[in-house]
Amino acid sequence: MCASDTLALGTIKRLQELGREDIVVTGVGGNELLSFLFPNIYSIDPGYQQAGEKAANLLISQLTGNKTISHLTQEAV
Numbered sequence: 001m002c003a004s005d006t007l008a009l010g011t012i013k014r015l016q017e018l019g020r021e022d023i024v025v026t027g028v029g030g031n032e033l034l035s036f037l038f039p040n041i042y043s044i045d046p047g048y049q050q051a052g053e054k055a056a057n058l059l060i061s062q063l064t065g066n067k068t069i070s071h072l073t074q075e076a077v
Contacts, residue, residue: 026044029045
């Protein structure tokens with residue numbers, strides 16, 4: 001498990017250089033292009049876009065005086 005898709009790419013490259021083919025690598029970022037590589041890199045989408053949209057909408061609501069939210073939950077997808 002790598003902290004980002006970029007680190008996952010580097011890890012796969014190094015593992016290939018070492019001749020290792022029996023390891024599965026997972027990254028974080030949700031980059032769909034990684035599924036076209038061989039071997040595949042599985043990527044988890046942490047929902048950054050959805051969280052950003054919710055944060056922007058919350059800020060706009062507060063700036064326009066519509067409502068105050070004391071707690072906001074981001075659901076895992």
